[in-house]
Amino acid sequence: MDNSKSKCVLLTGGAGYVGSHTIIPLIESGYEVVVLDNLSNACKGDEGQNPVPISQVEKLVGKPVTFYNVDLLDYDSLSKVFDKHNFCCVIHFAGLKAVGESCIIPLTYYRVNVSGSINLFQVMKEHNVKKLVFSSSSTVYGEPQFLPITESHPVGQNLLNGYAKSKYYIEGIIQDLCNSDKEWFVIILRYFNPVGAHPSGILGEDPTGIPNNLMPYVAQVAVGNRPCINVFGNDYNTVDGTGVRDYLHIMDLAEGHVSALQKLQNADENGAIAINLGTGNGYSVLQVIDMFSQVSGQKVKYAIADRRAGDCASSYCDASFAKSYLGWEAKRTLKEMCEDTWRWQSLYPQGFSTKK
């Protein structure tokens, strides 16, 4: 099949947090989007309806989105989706992503993330779809050896959890795949810390159970779902002793995928290239809590707790390669990240399962 002129993109894990937000600028940029998700971590819709995040996206873009409830481990069903569509490219978001959980059930993480990716790449190869954007993570860098973290920072050293290792392994598999077949062109996006929500307030991050990440936890405290947030360590060598991270607005991240896709289609290149997606600025835990309190008008209660094993003092990226190579840079401020999170959390205090 000739897919050189297709503008049809497959999003694996497209019902998840990053995937669902990415649909919007893709459609606004003229792409046709097909979403595939096993809904292991997404809010299902009513009988016969698309999952809730996809329905919300459909409201925002004003058109239907094709959705398949398919697991990447189900080779035959996956292959059938490729038979039906003429994909120009795949954006591979699907994967488990809770660092703590990956230490408890590592085999599940490796099965879903690594075996799932291998299946996907095999099916892509069989259908001659050889352009891929892969959702990797800044965790592949391990504890930063220098700051800001550039793409040439060592990867794979002393990775302390199955999540980070699974992303590192998949990067390695992609590298070998590209070395073996010069028709492949893969952009590996190493996300720093995606936060925030669509500015409409009707689409956002919907963690199941206790949030693993700072921003959704802070939002749940602000809205009254949880009494208090633990801050793990206030004796780091940072501006106020709490950990510093590179938070990135989800809509900036979503737009980064569009830039990557355009590069894949327009550049006559091949091979695998890794790119940091972050703002290049770090904010401390207390700075985030403080900004969220200001924006929401709620006092966010916190308690200082012991450091967590595996946490580092600071992590933020050198974002210059994304700018020079993709022509992309993050534009939204920490204030907007907090405002948009708060709008979503206020409208949907129980996430997508909130009765409207």
Next chain:
Amino acid sequence: MDNSKSKCVLLTGGAGYVGSHTIIPLIESGYEVVVLDNLSNACKGDEGQNPVPISQVEKLVGKPVTFYNVDLLDYDSLSKVFDKHNFCCVIHFAGLKAVGESCIIPLTYYRVNVSGSINLFQVMKEHNVKKLVFSSSSTVYGEPQFLPITESHPVGQNLLNGYAKSKYYIEGIIQDLCNSDKEWFVIILRYFNPVGAHPSGILGEDPTGIPNNLMPYVAQVAVGNRPCINVFGNDYNTVDGTGVRDYLHIMDLAEGHVSALQKLQNADENGAIAINLGTGNGYSVLQVIDMFSQVSGQKVKYAIADRRAGDCASSYCDASFAKSYLGWEAKRTLKEMCEDTWRWQSLYPQGFSTKK
């Protein structure tokens, strides 16, 4: 199921070179052996018969060996084998092993080696079989940073092929598995260069196509199947300029697995422990060719060719940890390695498919 007193061992890939030879000392040590293999790389038997290497083993041990033609990627069939037997332990030999081929079809290597291992570990976990011997490789060390290579030599750095990376990834998955569940006890055996054959001459290495490794190639030249062997580089900093490797007799290696199994059953330990299996001595390519010529009485013709990318000058292990921890050491000499290879090659010039 209580498997604490079982002496029944599952050998994945048990019809392969290392697997088939290992059955013999296992049975001699009182173990009951069940072999599982997908026969992707082994000589099939006649209709209704066990594969040829297993039949040969049965002749040598004088009793039948239970065999299943099952692929590790077939979760349900694998699970059924575990339902039928009360395994104390698994020795996981199964995997693709041709370094060069892994650069050409990496996805196949990752699928078979990594996804296959993840499936196996999941089925083991579900059946409460948590003792494992894993066939790893000295290739996880990459280019040696010092010699002899101890187990604390860095692993995973600058691995140049999918074979080595797949073994390194599986080691990483095993490490996480053991960290997540303290009931697991895994011995990772990092093989150096297994060569030779059973001294009977009726069981040996049966490579399909052009041999990837030195010894079977030399043997095929000696027996007249091939005219000449290429020696890749004679300007290395070694005794005679040709590459030096740590060759290990297959029966020594087989016995190393018995020692590992006994350790798993008798030691009250847990976690994952990596052990080098080698002699601790290096021999050059020309030393091997010379010894083979002496032993076989055949002049083995060779030609000096360019160095191959990815080859290092010398690689040999520090074998002391295997001795102290397992009570195992290699006993057989290079002369015995060549003699036994030659006996096998003379009796079976076309390998197992030789018409007898």
